[in-house]
Every structure is written in C-alpha cells, then in structure tokens.
Amino acid sequence: MNAAVEPSAASPVPEAKPRRRRSARAASEHLPVRIGGMEYARTASTPTRVLGFDQALIWACLFLLSWGLIMVYSATIAMPDNPRFARFGPNFFVYRHALWICMGFVAALITFQVRMDWWEKAAPWLFVVALALLIAVLIPHVGSVINGARRWISLGPMNFQPSEVAKLAVLLYAADYMVRKMEVKERFFRAVLPMGVAVGVVGALLLAQPDMGAFMVIAVIAMGILFLGGVNARMFFLIAAVLVVAFGLMIASSEWRRERIFAYLDPWSEQHALGKGYQLSHSLIAIGRGEVFGVGLGGSIEKLHWLPEAHTDFLLAVIGEEFGLIGVVCVIGLFMWLTRRIMHIGRQAIALDRVFSGLVAQGIGLWMGFQAFINIGVNLGALPTKGLTLPLMSYGGSAILVNLVAIAIVLRVDVENRQLMRGGRA
Template sequence: MHLPVHLGGAGVTQTKAAPVRVLGFDQALLWVTVALLAWGLVMVYSASIAIGDNPRFARANYQETYFLMRHAFALVVAFVVALLSFQVPMRTWERAAPWLFVASIILLVLVLIPHIGRSVNGARRWIPLGFTNFQPSELAKLAMVMYAASYMVRKMEIKERFFRAVLPMGIAVVVVGMLLLAEPDMGAFMVIAVIAMGILFLGGVNARMFFVITVLVVVAFAMMVASSPWRRERIFAYLDPWSETNALGKGYQLSHSLIAIGRGEVFGVGLGGSVEKLHWLPEAHTDFLLAVIGEEFGLIGVLVAIVLFLWLTRRIMHIGRQAIALDRVFSGLVAQGIGVWIGFQTFINMGVNLGALPTKGLTLPLMSYGGSAIIMNMAALAIVLRIDYENRVLMRGGRV
C-alpha cells in the first residue's frame, strides 16, 4: 500500500513497508531441545547396546535394540503429551495446579503399596502400566512447580510473614519428601526441595526468611545422610574413590565414570567406541550417560552438552522474567521453576559424572534413558513454549 505524505505542498509517496514476520514461539528453544533429544537417543543406543551380553541380565534376554526402541517409544509419547500440554492456556494450568499436586501425592502413596508399585534393586518407584512403567516422582516435580507458583500468587500479600506464607509450603514439601524417602528416592526429593525454595525466593520471600529455610533444609539433608549408613558410605567413597575398598564398593561407579571420561581425552574415541559401557560402568544409559559421552566425544562433547544445557536454562529463565514483566506472575514463576528444575538436575548429574559431587541417582534431563522423565521434561518445556507464545501475543496487543 502506498501512502501519500504532503510536505509543504509537495507530495511524497512512502515506499512499501517490508512485512515483519512474528514467530509464534521461541524456535531456538525448540531446536535446542530437539538436538538434545536426538543426541540422547543416539547415546542411549550406544550405551545400552552391549547390556544383553552382560551375565547379570542373562535372564532378561535383552536384544541390542531393546532400550533404543523403548526410548524411541517414550519420545513419541512425550511428543504427543507436549503437543497437548502446549494447547492448554496458562490460566487453565493455574486452576488445575492444586489438583495436579494432589494427584501426584496420591500416586506417590500408591507406588508404596505392594502389588501396585514395582520394586527394582530395593527401591519401589514405579507403577507398571503394562506396556511401560510410570515413575510418580517425575510427575511430582512438575506438580511442585505448578503448586508452588500458584501458592506464591495466592499468598503474595502476606509473603513477608513466615508462619502464614512459608510454613504451609514447607509442610507440603515435607509430605512429598517423606513419601519419596520411603521409596527411597533422595535425588528426586532434593530436586523438589530446590524447586520449592527457588520459587519461594523468586516469588519475593524475605531474604532473611529464605536464609532460615536454606539452613533448615541443609541441616535436614545432613541429618538424613548421618542417619543412613549406606549414604555415609557414598560420601566417604566420593572423597576417596580410588582406595581399594571404595573402588570395588560404593565408589565403583564414580571410579569407572572418571576412567571413561579420562579415556576420551579431548576428542574422544569415537561414537560406539566406549569400553567402559561394556559391563564396567553400571547404569551407563541412565545416570552415567555423560561419562559415555565423555569417552566417545571427549572433552569437546562434554563442553557442548554443558553449553547446550546452560543456554537452555538461561533461555527458560528469561522467558519467565519476561512473563513477570508483563504482570503474569504465575506463568513467570512456572517458567523459572522449570528452569530451576532442569538446571539443578543437570548440574547434579554432571557433577556426579565428573566426580565433583557424591554419587546420586539422577538422570540427565532430555538425554538419559527413562520414559517418565522424558515425558515430564517434554511436557514442562511445552508449557514454557506456551508461556513464551502468550508473552508474544500480549506484546502484539492481543489477549490470552
């Protein structure tokens, strides 16, 4: 369209404006997520291909593609769940947040009931669904994000009062924590506690109150470690994984993880060339996937993974800050809570693999084998994309 502009009696015709394309959501965030999922699928196959030859799993009769096919199936289900999650407006998520939290509590109770929950290696964390197993603790992470964000929005006017604002949230975390420790799953409890603390802090809780909460949580975890002989053994093994006792005991996984990363050097031994995954490194396709990445892709591969997760976490937090700036506090806290979840769990997993933290059973988000984790991670990131989409609609003058 040409618009005539009159300047001092002279007619000037304005040139046609170039069309501006506004993207509906953050495509960079989407493609980084897809890249991590695809890389994870390849690495799960590489890390699990030899499990069928391990005498420990002779009765299971695993085929070479067993874990690959199950992981691929989980990705398909996760993609469908993510599409559905993206369609749900944030105001609906806000209304459903308390009910989602209640549902997660019920599932955490059900998993502890014999003949309902499935026990593996002494831990009762899964509910069999026939074609797969569901881990309620993964749903509890997303439910805690939603509930804590909703809670802070409802308690915004009294957030400076400890007993009226913070204590009820603390009770909710304690209830979830007791159920998780009964499984036991201390790793999931750590993540959920950090999510709740992070949202309280980002929601504007008084700094002194937050400091008190932090001290109480640290003391609680210290008491749990002190009261559990096998947790104490893990701490001591972490401090000296190369001693004869620890290298063959509680430090076995850590020592072989470090051997794998050391073998990779700078450029790695090549995809599929890992030796440690050949029955030496336990849980190579789950908790210690980064060690296999370090062995096959070297320092370069580990640094690429760190940069991708760092960018992902930073971008999620930015979307959350943008939502809060648009006066969408619930959406902003949800996005930032998901950022805390992904960032903290990644930090713990990488720290364990690199020997910087004591061994703890937490998977690498988006990459490690585990259907429930993949589905919940994808649902959470789809919600972040929904928040970004609604931010863009508002900034264009629309309504959500």
C-alpha cells in the same frame, strides 16, 4: 511565435511534477532513519514478522533429544551380552526410548494447547494427584521394586515413576501458592510454613521409596519459587539452612548414605573401588579415556559392562569417552543456554504482570538446570553419587515424558507472552 510557446531546454518546470511523483513513490518505499545531525539515510521497508513460538528453544531441545537417543543406543547395544539382560535384543532399549519420546511429543502437543490459567486453577488438584501416586507406589503389589527401591508403578510392559510427576505438580502448586499468598509473603507463618509442610510431606513419601535425589530437586524447585516470588531474604536463608541441616541429618542417620560420601571423597581406595566408589571410579576412567576429542562414536570400552547404569545416570561419562572434552563442554553449554532461555521467558511473563506463568517457567528452568548440574557433577566426580538422570538425554521413560510436558508449558508461556506484546489476549 513558436519559440515563445516552446519551453526552454533549461527550464525546470516540465521536470518538477515527475520528480515529485518519483520522490513520493520513493518515500512510500523507504523509511527515513536519522544517522546524526541533520543527515538522514533511507532504508528499505521490510515487513516485520513476529514468530508465534521460540524456535531456538525447540531446536535446542530436539538436538538434546536426538543426541541422547544416539548415545542411549551406543550405551546399550552391548547390554544383551550380560546374562542379566540376555532376554533383550541389541535394539530393545533404543526402541523403548524412542517410543517414550514419541509419547512425550504427543503429550507435549496436547499440553501446548492448554492455557496457563487452566494450570493455575488445576494446580492444587494436580498436587493431590501427585500425593496419591506417591502413596500408591509404596503399596505392595502396586509399586515395583527395582535394585532395592520401590519407585515405579508397573503399566504392563512399561514402568512409570510418580516422583517425576511430583516434580511438576509441586512446581505448579508452589507457583499458585505464591500468587495466592502475595499479600502476606513477608510473614513466615502465613506464607512460608504451609508450603514447607507440603514439601515435607512429599519429601517423607519420597524418602520412604527411597529417592533422596528427587526430594533434593523438589526442595530446590519449591525454595527457588519462594525466592523468585519475593519471600524475604532472611526467611529464604532460614529455609536454606533448615534444608541443609535436614539433608545432613538424613546422611548422618543412614549408613549407606555415609558410605557414599566417604566413597566420593576417596573412590580409588581399596575399600571403595569395588564398592560404593565403583561407579564413580569407572565414570572418571571413561572421561579420562576420552581426553579432548574422544575415542569416536561407539568406541567406548567402559559401557561394555564396566560402568553400571551407563545409559541412565552415567550417560555423560559415555559421551565424555566417545566425544571427549569437546562433547562434555557442548552438553554443559547447551544446558546453560536452555536454562538461561527458560528463565528469560519467565522474567518476560512477570514483566507482563503474569506472575503465575512467570514463576512456573522459572521453576522449570531451575528444575532442568539443577538436575543437569547434579548429574554432570556426579559424572565428573565433583558431587557425591546420586541417582538423577540427565534431562532430555538419559534413558528413562517417565522422565522424558514429563520433561517434554514441562518444555511444552514453557512454550505456552512464551506464546501467550508474544500474544500480549502484539496487543492481543493471552
């Protein structure tokens, strides 16, 4: 009787329920993934987490800022030995540079809180403000003259350069303009000509300072946004040809600009080595001394009053001397990655039907990439000497501040992209 009641040891019945419980519990802990055919593999269910901002972009910018701060200190520590800078201490320039970076961080944090639709509404007014500043800098006793150029407005102990604000203002205005003219973008006189007139007015004010480098950057930003906004290819090449001819006429009509071109072609000649080719020849000497691995941080000789503007326009030459080919390649690689990443964020915004935000981000990518390209080309002797700083690295207060504001706008575009992709509202 007992044997009839007791279950058999081989019977699967008592084990069926526990096995079903275990399999249900396992199914809740693992997700099936097809490998091939009828086979499945089980993977642990790890929760996905979408970051609210682009950490890699932030770290790249912080690295460039930190490296730039170190190199500005290295390039300026001996400047008080020069009678021209005798009133400054050895830490004067690095402290000033660090102060501008801190101010830039504050401005970037404030900018990051501003929604992109506000920038779209404010773009025309910001353009008007930029024009007013470019006019104000030309007024005597308002604009400060340094090295023969009237490009700065004095703000007590600091100088502010309106052309840096103009780059951002023209960028925002061009993006807003293309969104408004999207329906007539195939018509030259209704879509392209008004934007060309606006850029021409800005260019005339910049050339009066004179600041041809800033005009080149602004022209490339505007032309790039027109192209990315969908302007007809024939019109784009027509605009490019007009700009090339215009810059050629500017160079041909200016004796000192012609001398720069001739000095670029032969910087080692007796005529140019101590004149217009002096900066380029000493930049090449500095980079040549660095060879592959450099002479070490702080070991540069060219920065000891041989290379003019070593902390601004020719900071890369000091990097090349102290860190060698490795350092120069790292700088080029960082700016290539930075430009590519910013352009990707812009394309992502356009794919989400946020055309203004996408054009603004891509315009900032063009700005950073083109200005870095010009500065690196000048330092390496691949391009004629032009007074453009290396973004995020060179000494220059207003440039650093506006660069950080521009990066904050890109991060805002990225955050709004991520919010839309998560199903929220930008």
